[in-house]
Amino acid sequence: MSTVSVDQRPLADVEQAVVLSAKSPAMDGAAYPVLTLPHEITSEIFLHCLPPLPELSSDAKNGPNASLAPLLLLRICRTWRNVALSTPHLWVHLHLILADLPMDLDEVELERRVVDWFYRTGSCSLSFSVALGSPFVDGFAAEAIRAIVRRHAPRLQTISLQLEKTHFVRLASISGPFPALENLSLALPFNTGESGDASEMRALKPFLTAPRLHQLSYGDRARPRMFSLPYERLSKVTCDALSGDEFLDLIHGATFLQELICSVNREAIHFHTVPITHNHLRILCLIYNSSTDFVRFLCLPTLEKLHLSLDVPDPPANLNFLAFLARSSVSLRRFSTATKITMLTIDWFATAMPNLTEIELYSPHRSFFQYLFAALDRTEHSGFLPLLRALSFVDTSFDVTQPMVQALSSRCSTMRDQGSALESFQLIWPRGFTTESLNLKEPIVVALRGLAEKGMLIHIGPAWKNSVWLARRGEKIPR
Numbered sequence: 490m491s492t493v494s495v496d497q498r499p500l501a502d503v504e505q506a507v508v509l510s511a512k513s514p515a516m517d518g519a520a521y522p523v524l525t526l527p528h529e530i531t532s533e534i535f536l537h538c539l540p541p542l543p544e545l546s547s548d549a550k551n552g553p554n555a556s557l558a559p560l561l562l563l564r565i566c567r568t569w570r571n572v573a574l575s576t577p578h579l580w581v582h583l584h585l586i587l588a589d590l591p592m593d594l595d596e597v598e599l600e601r602r603v604v605d606w607f608y609r610t611g612s613c614s615l616s617f618s619v620a621l622g623s624p625f626v627d628g629f630a631a632e633a634i635r636a637i638v639r640r641h642a643p644r645l646q647t648i649s650l651q652l653e654k655t656h657f658v659r660l661a662s663i664s665g666p667f668p669a670l671e672n673l674s675l676a677l678p679f680n681t682g683e684s685g686d687a688s689e690m691r692a693l694k695p696f697l698t699a700p701r702l703h704q705l706s707y708g709d710r711a712r713p714r715m716f717s718l719p720y721e722r723l724s725k726v727t728c729d730a731l732s733g734d735e736f737l738d739l740i741h742g743a744t745f746l747q748e749l750i751c752s753v754n755r756e757a758i759h760f761h762t763v764p765i766t767h768n769h770l771r772i773l774c775l776i777y778n779s780s781t782d783f784v785r786f787l788c789l790p791t792l793e794k795l796h797l798s799l800d801v802p803d804p805p806a807n808l809n810f811l812a813f814l815a816r817s818s819v820s821l822r823r824f825s826t827a828t829k830i831t832m833l834t835i836d837w838f839a840t841a842m843p844n845l846t847e848i849e850l851y852s853p854h855r856s857f858f859q860y861l862f863a864a865l866d867r868t869e870h871s872g873f874l875p876l877l878r879a880l881s882f883v884d885t886s887f888d889v890t891q892p893m894v895q896a897l898s899s900r901c902s903t904m905r906d907q908g909s910a911l912e913s914f915q916l917i918w919p920r921g922f923t924t925e926s927l928n929l930k931e932p933i934v935v936a937l938r939g940l941a942e943k944g945m946l947i948h949i950g951p952a953w954k955n956s957v958w959l960a961r962r963g964e965k966i967p968r
Contacts (some may be wrong), residue, residue, distance in 0.1 A: 624781055697717055801833075
């Protein structure tokens, strides 16, 4: 390359800059379509640009980020910046990750930044969440968090705190009230010790002055015994690793509770010896291989949905569980499992849950699967599950047989004195089960298509693909 050509390159850059500078006034005056939108429409579009709210966990990573909305919208152009700053709902959610903050950040400065953020919200209700992240330093920013919660208490609608015991004890000095608080999530890190925590944490009482609080979630090591809260007003609670006594205490104290998602440890129940009847609980989800020992003391006459992620290990537990189901049978309509239940029998449905409208079972045993479809045939058993409208099997790869099709056909339409028609049937395969493994004979496929034409929703295959429809008339059927 010659010296002349090397010297000419910077000169060409300068000339290009001059040309662009000359065009700048014309470009500034150009009417870009996106900038001609009304302010209200642009604001609505901006709201759809917000990232999903984080779950309360130590590995949450989506705190304030200049590459994401709303901060990103401030960096595009002057017009968008003005629209973003004048759209209060863009700023109502703030999630802080303590491990991402500079360790030399002054707590007064942290509080000032949060005040500036929430200043843009006008008079809107606020959502404030804090997670520790990793690694974290014991007690870091505890005073700033206390000051932030106290300052904004009148407008905080949602509070999510995944903090250390040191932080929660510091919050105990807040006197409230929290007139707008509706949703509260509390979590302690997994390395929190068990001994001594309860006595120190009971001093945390500011949320007692939250008259609108109706949803409560405990995460990680947090337990009901660690906090003084207005349980009597709650409608939904999520919590894991409760003892049986804690579970029954919660049921007894939250008199208007409508939904409970929890797991219960396999510990002996010491303090409750008489049955507890809860007249408002409609949804009960037992998760994380929960124990069922507590059901001996529980009566739920208004229960509508029961979800189980557990196993009933032995015949005595099975009898206790059947008795519990029978006490809830009048109102129970939806039943689902997320694990294989070895003790599952037809009696669960014939006597304990006869009024179900929706059933979803995870990987049932083949023998139970066959017995169930024999019982579902209305030509033989007209009184079995008369209200059933939706039937699903998850992680199940059994062949569709003629008796199954006959049972489905018998429930395809509503007949006098025979109850509801079956509207949906799903057989969701396990991972790794392929179309080549499908064994559908042509008469079965034709019969299933006939049921679909009559209005029944039929899905056989992986969750994302209905493989029944791969074998069209005249095509080779997979075997």
